[in-house]
Amino acid sequence: MAVPKENEVMEKLVSLCKRRGFVFQSSDIYGGINGFWDYGPLGAELKRNVKECWWTTMTRLREDVVGLDATIIMHPRIWQASGHVDTFSDPMCDCLLTRKRFRADQIEPQSGLAYHFSGARDTATGRTLTDAYAVLLPPGKPPESARRTAAQFYAARGLSNVELQGERTEKVENSTRFNPENGSLLTEPRPFNLMFKTYVGPVGDESAIAYLRPETAQAIFAQFKNVLETSRQKVPFGIAQVGKAFRNEVTPRNFTFRTREFEQMELEFFVPPAEGPQWYEYWCNERLDWYVRHGIPTDLLRIRAHDDDELSHYSTGTSDVEFMFPWGWDELEGIAQRTDYDLKQHSQHSGERLDYFDQPNNERYVPYVIEPAAGATRTMAAFLLAAYDEEEVGDGDKSDIRTVLRLHPRLAPYKVAVLPLSKKDTLTPLAHEVRRMVGDRYMVDYDETQSIGKRYRRQDEIGTPLCITVDFDSLDDNAVTVRERDTMEQVRVPIAELMPLLTEKLGF
RNA sequence: GCGGAUGUAGUUCAAUGGUAGAACCUCAGCUUCCCAAGCUGAUGACGGGAGUUCGAUUCUCCUCAUCCGCUCCA
Numbered sequence: 212m213a214v215p216k217e218n219e220v221m222e223k224l225v226s227l228c229k230r231r232g233f234v235f236q237s238s239d240i241y242g243g244i245n246g247f248w249d250y251g252p253l254g255a256e257l258k259r260n261v262k263e264c265w266w267t268t269m270t271r272l273r274e275d276v277v278g279l280d281a282t283i284i285m286h287p288r289i290w291q292a293s294g295h296v297d298t299f300s301d302p303m304c305d306c307l308l309t310r311k312r313f314r315a316d317q318i319e320p321q322s323g324l325a326y327h328f329s330g331a332r333d334t335a336t337g338r339t340l341t342d343a344y345a346v347l348l349p350p351g352k353p354p355e356s357a358r359r360t361a362a363q364f365y366a367a368r369g370l371s372n373v374e375l376q377g378e379r380t381e382k383v384e385n386s387t388r389f390n391p392e393n394g395s396l397l398t399e400p401r402p403f404n405l406m407f408k409t410y411v412g413p414v415g416d417e418s419a420i421a422y423l424r425p426e427t428a429q430a431i432f433a434q435f436k437n438v439l440e441t442s443r444q445k446v447p448f449g450i451a452q453v454g455k456a457f458r459n460e461v462t463p464r465n466f467t468f469r470t471r472e473f474e475q476m477e478l479e480f481f482v483p484p485a486e487g488p489q490w491y492e493y494w495c496n497e498r499l500d501w502y503v504r505h506g507i508p509t510d511l512l513r514i515r516a517h518d519d520d521e522l523s524h525y526s527t528g529t530s531d532v533e534f535m536f537p538w539g540w541d542e543l544e545g546i547a548q549r550t551d552y553d554l555k556q557h558s559q560h561s562g563e564r565l566d567y568f569d570q571p572n573n574e575r576y577v578p579y580v581i582e583p584a585a586g587a588t589r590t591m592a593a594f595l596l597a598a599y600d601e602e603e604v605g606d607g608d609k610s611d612i613r614t615v616l617r618l619h620p621r622l623a624p625y626k627v628a629v630l631p632l633s634k635k636d637t638l639t640p641l642a643h644e645v646r647r648m649v650g651d652r653y654m655v656d657y658d659e660t661q662s663i664g665k666r667y668r669r670q671d672e673i674g675t676p677l678c679i680t681v682d683f684d685s686l687d688d689n690a691v692t693v694r695e696r697d698t699m700e701q702v703r704v705p706i707a708e709l710m711p712l713l714t715e716k717l718g719f
Numbered sequence: 720g721c722g723g724a725u726g727u728a729g730u731u732c733a734a735u736g737g738u739a740g741a742a743c744c745u746c747a748g749c750u751u752c753c754c755a756a757g758c759u760g761a762u763g764a765c766g767g768g769a770g771u772u773c774g775a776u777u778c779u780c781c782u783c784a785u786c787c788g789c790u791c792c793a
Contacts, residue, residue: 230730242766243784461720461791475793545793586793633751664754683751692753699754
């Protein structure tokens with residue numbers, strides 16, 4: 212069976228991530244746990260770098276954004292105010308015929324005549340099924356169509372010549388037990404709670420129920436007043452937060468892209484209501500640019516505005532920053548105009564005034580919010596995918612594939628590797644000296660095993676931008692070789708000039 | 720949660736109803752070694768559980784995980 216090429220890249224990357232210590236499956240030795248991934252030594256560095264780049268760009272380099280680090284477990288009423296308790300715990304039903312899924316509370320009530328069947332028999336094989344099934348017919352439709360639908364149901368379960376059994380009819384009023392599209396019976400409504408539930412305190416009764424936050428944003432709204440007062444910020448201004456969030460996803464999928472425990476990088480930017488649209492545009496551009504600046508090619512990125520029917524009830528406009536994943540365009544970040552919905556909700560539920568008084572204009576209003584909300588863990592996956600490259604470097608008859616992660620230097624786990632040409636201890640003292648010097652400023656790896664070529668390739672594969680080689684000449688001329696990951700070019704430089712050169716090449 | 724596929728060293732694969740081989744990786748030794756050089760040696764696997772069987776990695780069932788599709792989202 213031919214494996215689609217898109218999948219190959221993904222499989223190679225997942226394999227590299229494990230082999231080199233970027234990403235492991237959570238609880239690996241126990242067989243893993245669906246939707247959870249651990250970050251190994253290099254992955255931990257990479258993920259921190261992603262978050263730090265975001266934090267630096269979004270808060271430290273700006274005067275109009277301040278940070279927040281709130282708890283994962285908060286007062287459960289926060290999630291009632293935000294709407295998560297309702298929208299994240301809908302009972303769901305599946306159509307028994309098409310397997311289409313419905314929110315039980317959104318099914319339009321149906322009336323008509325229900326045809327019940329107790330089972331069916333295969334007239335060819337004699338095999339019988341005793342699964343009960345029913346079809347609802349709107350008034351006026353012939354009974355035959357109900358029987359046809361029922362026959363399909365049993366045929367899908369393995370009968371070829373279906374003979375329906377135990378037919379009876381029942382008048383039904385305003386029922387939500389049937390698929391409005393085809394009349395087929397639905398499964399019993401099953402609760403679907405996308406929020407992780409836990410108990411605060413050792414007594415696990417109903418009153419102690421709390422939730423692991425499904426997003427970091429709500430803490431920002433809940434602390435809006437405290438931050439506003441203590442930071443002495445004036446609207447427009449923003450509050451940024453990076454942290455874990457948890458969702459009981461129906462289907463965790465695609466490596467670290469959709470997981471049940473993940474990390475978000477969220478900004479809530481508060482603006483005067485009238486300035487909403489222009490700030491929305493500003494943040495869309497700003498955020499797209501951030502990905503480009505950190506090494507994702509523009510042709511793998513796009514910004515896509517939501518259609519009206521995709522919009523949340525509170526949003527007047529949302530755009531996604533999407534990345535071309537091996538499985539297609541998918542979301543890295545959503546930039547939403549949330550209006551004053553959240554602050555008003557929390558104001559109403561808490562009884563606190565969460566409005567803002569604009570001194571110069573002498574007006575009082577609830578600020579509108581622009582929310583650029585990015586997934587740190589899926590962004591990391593995108594950076595890895597964009598950086599992954601295989602290059603033919605063989606000479607003529609002999610093929611040689613060089614695998615290289617062309618990560619942005621800011622993101623790369625190691626910035627520099629120090630490699631003594633030989634393990635001979637004549638080189639060791641100088642190599643260690645260079646390592647200490649560079650390590651004071653940059654995350655550095657030191658490797659003296661195996662051949663120099665192999666070590667270069669190893670560093671290429673984990674995305675180290677620069678390698679420094681200490682050789683026997685270095686002992687005499689106090690110079691070393693600096694080799695670039697992307698071009699494999701080398702330059703000889705006196706050790707005294709090494710640090711400025713690294714700074715120049717790395718860009719920081 | 721539903722449907723389909725898959726599961727053997729760290730990775731990628733092979734073989735087998737009589738307890739498993741390789742390549743790469745990793746580690747150690749030799750080698751003044753600048754682009755996966757060579758030689759020697761070493762570590763290391765049948766996802767988990769139950770059943771059938773004299774005996775299961777192989778057959779059956781269950782379970783867990785991964786991939787693809789449905790669905791959903793940062």
